[in-house]
Amino acid sequence: MNNKIAVLYRDFGAMVLRRCTKLLKNEASAFDAMQDVFVQVLKNEKKLDLTNPSSLLYRIATNVCLNKIRDEKKYLFVNSDDEQYKMLVQIANAEDLETQTIFSGLLSYVFNRVPASSKTIAVLHYVDGLTLSQVAREVNLSVSGVRKRLKKLTAQLKEIEGK
Amino acid sequence: MTKNKNIPDLYLEKYIQGLLNSEDAVRISKLVEGDDELMRRINEIQLSNTEFLSNPKFTEGLINIERGVNAKLTYKKSNHVSNWRFAGAGLAVCILIFTFLPNAGLLFTGDVEIIYSEPGSEIRLKGILPELSVYRKQKDYVEKIADNQYVSNHDILQLRYRGAGYQYGVIFSIDGRGEITLHFPDDVNGNTRIQPEGNVALPYAYELDDAPYFERFFLLVSHESLDVDEILKKGKALARNKDSITDARLEIQDGVYQSSVVVSKEK
Numbered sequence: 001m002n003n004k005i006a007v008l009y010r011d012f013g014a015m016v017l018r019r020c021t022k023l024l025k026n027e028a029s030a031f032d033a034m035q036d037v038f039v040q041v042l043k044n045e046k047k048l049d050l051t052n053p054s055s056l057l058y059r060i061a062t063n064v065c066l067n068k069i070r071d072e073k074k075y076l077f078v079n080s081d082d083e084q085y086k087m088l089v090q091i092a093n094a095e096d097l098e099t100q101t102i103f104s105g106l107l108s109y110v111f112n113r114v115p116a117s118s119k120t121i122a123v124l125h126y127v128d129g130l131t132l133s134q135v136a137r138e139v140n141l142s143v144s145g146v147r148k149r150l151k152k153l154t155a156q157l158k159e160i161e162g163k
Numbered sequence: 164m165t166k167n168k169n170i171p172d173l174y175l176e177k178y179i180q181g182l183l184n185s186e187d188a189v190r191i192s193k194l195v196e197g198d199d200e201l202m203r204r205i206n207e208i209q210l211s212n213t214e215f216l217s218n219p220k221f222t223e224g225l226i227n228i229e230r231g232v233n234a235k236l237t238y239k240k241s242n243h244v245s246n247w248r249f250a251g252a253g254l255a256v257c258i259l260i261f262t263f264l265p266n267a268g269l270l271f272t273g274d275v276e277i278i279y280s281e282p283g284s285e286i287r288l289k290g291i292l293p294e295l296s297v298y299r300k301q302k303d304y305v306e307k308i309a310d311n312q313y314v315s316n317h318d319i320l321q322l323r324y325r326g327a328g329y330q331y332g333v334i335f336s337i338d339g340r341g342e343i344t345l346h347f348p349d350d351v352n353g354n355t356r357i358q359p360e361g362n363v364a365l366p367y368a369y370e371l372d373d374a375p376y377f378e379r380f381f382l383l384v385s386h387e388s389l390d391v392d393e394i395l396k397k398g399k400a401l402a403r404n405k406d407s408i409t410d411a412r413l414e415i416q417d418g419v420y421q422s423s424v425v426v427s428k429e430k
Contacts, residue, residue, distance in 0.1 A: 009225060014215035015176050018208070022172070031220065038228045051307070054177050128171045138173070 004050075005042050012053055013038070016061045023065035023088060023123075033068055037061045055138050062120045066092040084127050087157075091122045094156050118149040122157075125150060170194070170201065179208055181294060181325040181362055188361025195360075293327040295334065295382035297424050300368065314426045316373045322346055322380060323364045324357065329384035329420065332357035333394050334365070339376030339428060341402035343395055344369075346380070351391045357384065371428075378426050379409055385419045 016037050020030035037060050041048060048056065069092035121139055124130045125146070132150075136143045170191065177183045178191045195201050215221055297308040300319040308314060322334060324347075333355055334347040347365055348355055357363070371378060383394055397413045404411065409425050 005228075006225065009228065010216065011180075013221065013224065014212045015180075015208075017215060018172070018176075018211060031224070035224050035227045038224075042228060052182075054173070054180055054182050058173055058176075124171075124173075128173065129169055130171050130173070134171070134174075 005038065005045060008041065008050070008053055008057070009038050012057050015054065016057050019058055019061040020065055023062065023127075024068060025085065029068065029072075033061065033064050036064050040064070059120055059139065062123050063117060066117075066119050066123065069093075088123060088127050090157050091119050091126070091153070094119065094122075094153055118153045121146055121149050122153050172204075175201075175204055175208060178361075179205060179212075181327065183361065185323075185362050185364060189358075192360035292325075293329055293332075293382060293384045293420055293422060294325045295380055295422055295424055296323045296325075296362070297321075297380060297426060298323065298364075308424070308426055310424050311427055313429045314371060314378075315429050316371055318371045320369045320371060320426075321364055322369065323362050324382050324384075325362050326357045326359040326384060328359050330357065330359050330386055331355040331389050332382060332384040333389050333391055334380065334382050335395060335398055336378050336380045337398055337402045337408065338372070338374035338378045340374045341399075341405075341408070342374065343398050343402065345391065345395065348391065351395065353391065355389045355391060371426075374428070375430075376428050377409055378428070379423055380426070381413065381421060381423045383413070383415065383419050383421045387418065389419070 013034065017030060017034040020033040020037070021027060024030045024033060037057060040060055041057070050056065066088075069089055121135055121141075124135045124138060125132065130138065132143050132146050135141075136146045139146070141149075174183065174187065174191065178188060181188075183191070191201075195205065298321045299306045299308050299314060300321065305321070308320070314320070324332060324334060326332060332347065333345075335343055335345045337343055345351065346369065347353075347357070381398065383389065394413070394415070397415055401411060401413055402408055413421055415421060
């Protein structure tokens with residue numbers, strides 16, 4: 001492993017682990033997810049813009065956790081009274097058609113130079129409580145761009161909720 | 164970001180790492196004063212940072228990350244230990260040594276940061292360490308200058324510091340001719356009080372002159388008022404030693420934390 005990534009791990013590993021623990025509600029899964037985040041960074045180091053590492057790692061961590069929630073079906077059956085957590089599971093299982101249309105590779109849209117997935121944007125806004133302008137800054141989109149992405153995903157979430 | 168409970172975790176993370184813009188950092192600093200809940204959240208993150216680095220899982224994670232890349236996440240536990248696992252473990256041990264050697268002065272000069280533990284003090288982590296950053300004005304944006312990055316004569320630079328809880332500071336530079344320039348405070352008799360929280364830009368930009376080779380910027384911070392004249396004398400003493408002028412530390416009293424950034428001059 002190169003020194004740059006090792007230093008990133010040393011400096012931001014705890015933050016990524018906290019992020020994953022918050023989203024996955026399980027320490028062992030969170031530890032695995034944290035490692036997955038840095039594996040992705042290491043594999044894609046040359047493509048990544050690491051000038052704003054905390055935002056980038058936070059987004060990658062969010063994306064990794066959403067994928068885990070979607071793929072590991074156990075999360076669907078979690079009986080939680082936590083409304084934010086229910087929202088998170090819904091977002092994870094929503095179809096992010098717009099992002100999939102724009103970017104074919106699953107990994108490609110977590111990188112800094114391309115917009116974040118609509119799901120990540122939704123988590124930042126609905127679960128983490130960032131304002132639209134804060135989300136826009138984090139994902140390098142305009143506020144109207146963020147609003148547009150959220151609108152489409154929210155409509156789908158409402159459909160899911162209505163079923 | 165007006166209600167304390169509504170400050171997202173990401174912003175607190177950035178605040179602790181010193182990565183927020185100065186406006187947000189100042190706002191959070193003000194909110195922290197007298198807000199027990201916000202202080203509790205900050206303390207929790209800082210404690211978690213310390214625990215992460217001291218947990219055996221820190222090393223395990225590092226090795227697993229290396230393994231994940233090399234084995235495409237298909238590696239299964241076995242008694243066989245391949246060479247790359249030794250390499251990963253070696254690197255992990257190196258980082259642990261760099262990070263945890265107590266009371267050892269200069270511990271690690273990496274690509275990114277200098278970790279320094281003052282004698283008798285607790286181990287401090289990057290991100291909550293004081294730091295000096297150099298920014299260069301480009302035509303329509305501002306670029307952060309990395310340590311040893313090349314700059315040109317007449318480039319316009321701005322200095323920013325992160326006090327990381329220290330209340331007093333001095334910023335000066337030594338150029339390739341050995342000349343000293345004081346950047347903060349304004350003069351040797353000035354007040355050395357700094358803003359302890361957030362990233363703070365000095366109010367004046369600085370134009371590089373035609374001094375050759377390099378310019379080395381120093382930040383010294385302390386919990387007690389600093390004697391600027393004495394510090395500049397130490398700087399002049401360092402400047403006389405051409406062999407170590409770009410990397411040696413100032414011979415300064417205990418309790419003063421120092422860091423520096425070198426910008427190299429294009430020929």
